[in-house]
Amino acid sequence: MxxxxxxxxxxxxxxxxxxxxxxxxxxxxxxxxxxxxxxxxxxxxxxxxxxxxxxxxxxxxxxxxxxxxxxxxxxxxxxxxxxxxxxxxxxxxxxxxxxxxxxxxxxxxxxxxxxxxxxxxxxxxIPPAVGLDDPNYILGHGFLDYDAEARLINDNLLDFSHLTYVHANSFGAGPEFAQSLPKLEPLERGIRYTRWTTSTYGQSARKSDTPVDSHMTYDFLVPGVLLMTGGNYPEGTAAKLDFGRPAIADAIGGVTFTSQAVTPTAPRTSRYFFSWGPHVQHGDEKVRDALMGMADMAFGEDKVMIEAQQKVIDRTPNPRVMPTAHDKGVTIFNRLVERLAKEGGTAANQENTACP
Ligand code: FES
Ligand SMILES: [Fe+2]
Known part of the structure; x- marks a missing residue:
């Protein structure tokens, strides 16, 4: 294959x-x-x-x-x-x-x-991931093996509307994830996803007792690397910044960083690497362990859905997708991959050409 x-x-x-x-x-x-x-x-x-x-x-x-x-x-x-x-x-x-x-x-x-x-x-x-030795973060880490092609995991990470459904139990994402669209900016080797949720009590890793403006952003970079951060800011911050990028130093809580990488191991298998944890000013080892527990549950939820999706795709003679509004990021990234794959040769047609 x-x-x-x-x-x-x-x-x-x-x-x-x-x-x-x-x-x-x-x-x-x-x-x-x-x-x-x-x-x-x-x-x-x-x-x-x-x-x-x-x-x-x-x-x-x-x-x-x-x-x-x-x-x-x-x-x-x-x-x-x-x-x-x-x-x-x-x-x-x-x-x-x-x-x-x-x-x-x-x-x-x-x-x-x-x-x-x-x-x-x-x-x-090399994407600027945050290493386990970074003094600013307290990170847990791991990896998961998938019986699914890497492309499907990339697609999953490029469309967070699934948080509302796949991760209703783990991340506890509310309907706002699926009901609103993030801001997307194309990058030279990927795409930047950003969303502000204003006057919220936060969700998943960023729960708050008082209303805050919650920011999250990630870069998704070729070949399949997600670098995500975010945090809570005083109410009104989003409007003050015209929904632009805040300085982490101004966050009042909930700052975390996660690096994730999807590696295609074979045509129908992949390995998914991840780390996640709080900024040193926003948590400790306990918070890290709680986040890793949440991640284990959530990444398991993704795996069940994606491996089942792969099985359906494999038994479909001419699988076609029907993109929705949330697929914009998926489409932009996959077009970029097609272009870069053609420029540099693809896995299928460049077997061993670098061999002397
Ligand atoms: S197979 Fe490696 S030395 Fe014989
Ligand atoms: Fe997910």
């Missing part, structure tokens, strides 16, 4: 940095390509095709030696570029004996892998 249309020239989250131990290779899959991540003795992280050139054994079952990786089937030794540097019992190493190596960066507590042309790997394109 071919991958759908995904952008290759983008940084995909391959895992949490703290889950990759030194000298313990880790098998992951991105865009249906088997990849082995390993942290060498130097501390540097490397990403290679997880498929030995000899007899296609997974290198993730291999052994780290310094910053090299040895296949533990018949002992071929690979350097960090994926080149074979030693073949036991044979002096000559063929010049083209190598596996693909992927640019990989350890940043914001995530391991980011560039799936496109390595020559175009630009670290400036």
């Amino acid at each position: 071919a991958m759908g249309s995904y952008v290759r020239n983008a940084w995909y989250v391959a895992g949490w940095s703290n889950e990759l131990e030194t000298a313990k290779p880790l098998a992951v899959s991105i865009l249906d390509e088997p990849i082995v991540l390993f942290r060498g003795e130097s501390g540097a992280v490397h990403a290679l095709e997880d498929r030995c050139v000899h007899r296609l054994a997974p290198l993730s079952l291999g052994r780290c030696e310094g910053d090299h990786l040895r296949c533990m089937y018949h002992g071929l030794l690979f350097d960090t570029d994926g080149k074979v540097v030693e073949i036991p019992g044979q002096d000559l190493v063929p010049k083209d004996a190598r596996v693909r190596s992927y640019p990989v960066v350890d940043r914001h507590s995530w391991l980011w892998v560039w799936m496109g042309d390595p020559a175009q790997a630009d670290e400036a394109l």
Whole structure:
């Protein structure tokens, strides 16, 4: 089964940095390509095709030696570029004996892998997520595996009208989410979503005893990274700012940050990474744990709906959607993905072209 249309020239989250131990290779899959991540003795992280050139054994079952990786089937030794540097019992190493190596960066507590042309790997394109070590936030984190294509999870994150229905029990979103439209602004590599709710007692993470103006905003960036913050402000703030962006320092409560990343692992599976927690001035470990409990419940609700949706789509001969007013963000983002996928080649038609 071919991958759908995904952008290759983008940084995909391959895992949490703290889950990759030194000298313990880790098998992951991105865009249906088997990849082995390993942290060498130097501390540097490397990403290679997880498929030995000899007899296609997974290198993730291999052994780290310094910053090299040895296949533990018949002992071929690979350097960090994926080149074979030693073949036991044979002096000559063929010049083209190598596996693909992927640019990989350890940043914001995530391991980011560039799936496109390595020559175009630009670290400036790594979305500005908030790492677990950020002194301003107290974050919990995790990931969830989905039996659904990443595109459906992206669509879910681009249309928050589902909060009213899917998350009636967890986030406790009121009807206003589905009844009103957010402000949307296209970005070069994504879309910015913003909404003010005025004179509210807040909802989910931002409940308040007195009426406040509640702000939330997120950027949703290629290939599927959501960076969301928000907080409560004195009543009247939204009007004073002409519904513009407030300064976090002016918030009177409820400031949180969540980073989320959707990684297509195969045509019908995905891994969904997330962190969430309060700003240090708006909560502590207890608030973080409460938010993570809420997130576990809510993300489970999304998973039930999206995996069921996938099953229906799969048994529909020519699946077509009928967009509503809330699909504006979905449509803008998916058009951007189509364009970038065409410019940089898609997963389906650029298989292994970066291989020398
Ligand atoms: S399969 Fe890797 S050395 Fe034989
Ligand atoms: Fe959701």
